[in-house]
Amino acid sequence: MELNTLASPRLAGHPGRASSHDAPVLELDQVSINFGGVRALDKLSLRLNAGEIRGLIGPNGSGKSTAFNVITGLYRPSGGAIRVAGRSILGLRADQIASRGVARTFQTLRLFQAMSVIENVMLGTHLGAQPPSPASILLGLPASRRFEAEVRRRSMDALEALQIADYAHDMAGNLPYGVQKRVDLARSLVANPSLLLLDEPAAGLTGAESHQLMELIRALHAERGFSLLLVEHDMQFVADLCERITVIDFGKLLVEGTPPEVRDNHDVVVAYLGTGQLSASARAAAATDGATAQPPVLEVKDIAVRYGAVPALTNVSLNIAAGGITTIIGANGAGKTTLLSTVSGIVAAHQGQVLYRGDDVTRLTCEQRVAQGIVMCPEGRRLFPEMSVQENLLLGAYNVTDKATINAALDRVYALFPRIAGRRKQLGGTLSGGEQQMVAIGRALMAAPTLLLLDEPSLGLAPNLVELIFETIAEIRKLGCSIMLVEQNAAMALEVADFGYVLETGKVTLSGLSSDLKERHDVIEAYLG
Amino acid sequence: MTVFSEFLQHMANGLVLGFLYALVGIGLSMVYGILRMINFAHGEILMVGVFLALPVSALGAPAWLVLLSGVAGATLMGLLVQWAIYRPLLKSPEVTLLVASLGVSLLLQNLVLMLTSPQPKRPDPAPFLDQPFRVGEIVLRNVDLAIIVVAIAATLATHLFLKHTRHGRALRALAQDMSAARMMGVNVPFMVMICFLIGSALAGVAGVLIGYKYGHLTPLSGFVPGLKGFVAAVIGGIGSFPGAVVGGLILGLLETFLVGYLPDALAQYRDAYVFLVLILVLLVKPSGLFGKPETVKV
Numbered sequence: 169m170e171l172n173t174l175a176s177p178r179l180a181g182h183p184g185r186a187s188s189h190d191a192p193v194l195e196l197d198q199v200s201i202n203f204g205g206v207r208a209l210d211k212l213s214l215r216l217n218a219g220e221i222r223g224l225i226g227p228n229g230s231g232k233s234t235a236f237n238v239i240t241g242l243y244r245p246s247g248g249a250i251r252v253a254g255r256s257i258l259g260l261r262a263d264q265i266a267s268r269g270v271a272r273t274f275q276t277l278r279l280f281q282a283m284s285v286i287e288n289v290m291l292g293t294h295l296g297a298q299p300p301s302p303a304s305i306l307l308g309l310p311a312s313r314r315f316e317a318e319v320r321r322r323s324m325d326a327l328e329a330l331q332i333a334d335y336a337h338d339m340a341g342n343l344p345y346g347v348q349k350r351v352d353l354a355r356s357l358v359a360n361p362s363l364l365l366l367d368e369p370a371a372g373l374t375g376a377e378s379h380q381l382m383e384l385i386r387a388l389h390a391e392r393g394f395s396l397l398l399v400e401h402d403m404q405f406v407a408d409l410c411e412r413i414t415v416i417d418f419g420k421l422l423v424e425g426t427p428p429e430v431r432d433n434h435d436v437v438v439a440y441l442g443t444g445q446l447s448a449s450a451r452a453a454a455a456t457d458g459a460t461a462q463p464p465v466l467e468v469k470d471i472a473v474r475y476g477a478v479p480a481l482t483n484v485s486l487n488i489a490a491g492g493i494t495t496i497i498g499a500n501g502a503g504k505t506t507l508l509s510t511v512s513g514i515v516a517a518h519q520g521q522v523l524y525r526g527d528d529v530t531r532l533t534c535e536q537r538v539a540q541g542i543v544m545c546p547e548g549r550r551l552f553p554e555m556s557v558q559e560n561l562l563l564g565a566y567n568v569t570d571k572a573t574i575n576a577a578l579d580r581v582y583a584l585f586p587r588i589a590g591r592r593k594q595l596g597g598t599l600s601g602g603e604q605q606m607v608a609i610g611r612a613l614m615a616a617p618t619l620l621l622l623d624e625p626s627l628g629l630a631p632n633l634v635e636l637i638f639e640t641i642a643e644i645r646k647l648g649c650s651i652m653l654v655e656q657n658a659a660m661a662l663e664v665a666d667f668g669y670v671l672e673t674g675k676v677t678l679s680g681l682s683s684d685l686k687e688r689h690d691v692i693e694a695y696l697g
Numbered sequence: 698m699t700v701f702s703e704f705l706q707h708m709a710n711g712l713v714l715g716f717l718y719a720l721v722g723i724g725l726s727m728v729y730g731i732l733r734m735i736n737f738a739h740g741e742i743l744m745v746g747v748f749l750a751l752p753v754s755a756l757g758a759p760a761w762l763v764l765l766s767g768v769a770g771a772t773l774m775g776l777l778v779q780w781a782i783y784r785p786l787l788k789s790p791e792v793t794l795l796v797a798s799l800g801v802s803l804l805l806q807n808l809v810l811m812l813t814s815p816q817p818k819r820p821d822p823a824p825f826l827d828q829p830f831r832v833g834e835i836v837l838r839n840v841d842l843a844i845i846v847v848a849i850a851a852t853l854a855t856h857l858f859l860k861h862t863r864h865g866r867a868l869r870a871l872a873q874d875m876s877a878a879r880m881m882g883v884n885v886p887f888m889v890m891i892c893f894l895i896g897s898a899l900a901g902v903a904g905v906l907i908g909y910k911y912g913h914l915t916p917l918s919g920f921v922p923g924l925k926g927f928v929a930a931v932i933g934g935i936g937s938f939p940g941a942v943v944g945g946l947i948l949g950l951l952e953t954f955l956v957g958y959l960p961d962a963l964a965q966y967r968d969a970y971v972f973l974v975l976i977l978v979l980l981v982k983p984s985g986l987f988g989k990p991e992t993v994k995v
Contacts, residue, residue: 514879538882546880550880562866563867566863615882
């Protein structure tokens, strides 16, 4: 009892008391923020009531993590207001916001790897607590020892609540990923927050692990009564845990409602899967293919990839037809980009083989694969920002030394994208998103690839540009190269492709002719649970 | 001498000094641009280059041949250090490379000290280079003129290489986005080698020119030019090629004017002023004149 009276008044307010009057725990009012011309949040408003569990979802790049970073003070919004328990937190530092009772976890784990679990968790108490003076610590005064004991006791409580007390004295970096995730959660809980922000708590966890985590979070919430804002790609997880879900897209509020309402909402389905409307000629190109007797240009055999302890791909096998378009679709975090990166040689496989035109290329470097004709057009365009359009294109032809061949390739790209032909001298970094995507595709074509790897070519583009890009993809196949297309916009990708694979948490769960996949309802479930 | 011609004289001296700093700064800046590493051994590569050129000079070779052998010496040394020490560390954290370069710096200083002697040396005098060169009331020596001409030629050649060749473009691309450059098929280890080759060659040019201008060479002679080249690169924005050139010129002029116009008692602390400038730049505009502020995504 005596210990509690010493420490408690200095610690962040208890959830029960934080919102004694009616002010919502968290209120975002018309919050906007720009990054180099891109509007990451566009007048986003959100109200979170005391004790509520709210899911925040949206497709890749919709602004979810940015919203977290704005709430926790890592980014400063360019407009709008943010209030925690009715008081504005604009302009406060991250630690000041934390001391108002806001705690968070990170999408990518940020534990102190070389410290023990209990030390990691004890650090979390710094967020809310006034430690005793350095002098009193140095002198080992009773007050400081009591404080230390109290911090340690509360940290152990948090570990016990998350059922990982047995690991208290293990080095954080040596633990399995699932346990590290819980340590992160314990660290955010130990300051007794009134508002907890969880950024993808289930990412990288197995089905059983994520189910256990959900039960734990539910129990903790019932016991401690904090409010919870949750970003998560696993729709099942969100739907089971949250009473209400807020969906954002392009930094704007799209829909707010209960899980069933959100799942059945047409706009949400479109935001995640896109719409498929291509010109007749683009679709015709896809239709003519049908059955090519040729052997596949690429065979992926039983590939497994791990990032640290996190499995990204497990036993993935697939074929890419010569001269065709094959699409890999699936929800965010399903492993689509990892798969492409394994084919391009950026990421090394732990197991399995990549066969290209019958030869094993698994051990070749990225550069060697480019020289053989496997060329990647990366997600997010990745243009060289301080180089002109023409220079960017010329870099694509790095392995080509013949001037005439280079000029012919340049002409071909400019004919394909007349819009960038007039901007040869403009710097890559100053182009619009759509123009950047055209240059990025053009740059990859400059190498005259046999197999073109396209990673999310429509990401972040306005609808009319998305159509244009997909029509160009149909056009590119006529140049005679095979295309492996990774897309979030599943509807559009299935329009343009001959064959499709659906990836879910690192495994191929469905494959077939894209005309068949389009009709199947389980494709939607791969995205929206 | 009028006040104005005195000003012009300082200006000319400052430009000469500035071009030397620019030659050193370019290599440091380019390496930083690609590897995010400050190569503290850069000055020692300069020193080794000129020490390898000294025997050539002792044989009575003409100055241009001495210059070429200095360039060859520095280039070989630079490539050797890169191949033997930095290349195996390419995937290590940046701080490992930084500490390794400090080690290489000390190693080379002491190795040359062991193999030669601490006695100052100089290239055999080239009478032509020592002759005065007058423009109006400004008096320079032919060696100063040579410094300006050679430095401009070397800088221009580097610029043209970076701007208009396949490998030059790849080098710039690498500095902007290494993994995207790999996706274009750029061979990263090879390009890192090219980068060290250019930087070391330019350091070799600077080394021999310094030798002819000041004629006082010891195994520690690379230290101060290396540091000042670093300051030049920081002023211009480390990682930027034009930045290193402009930064070098600014530093040379600033140093000469301070020494020229301050009272003697204060003028003797010339190196202190240079580092004061470094500190000021780091406080006020850490990204330098041409650099871009680095942002870290959370």
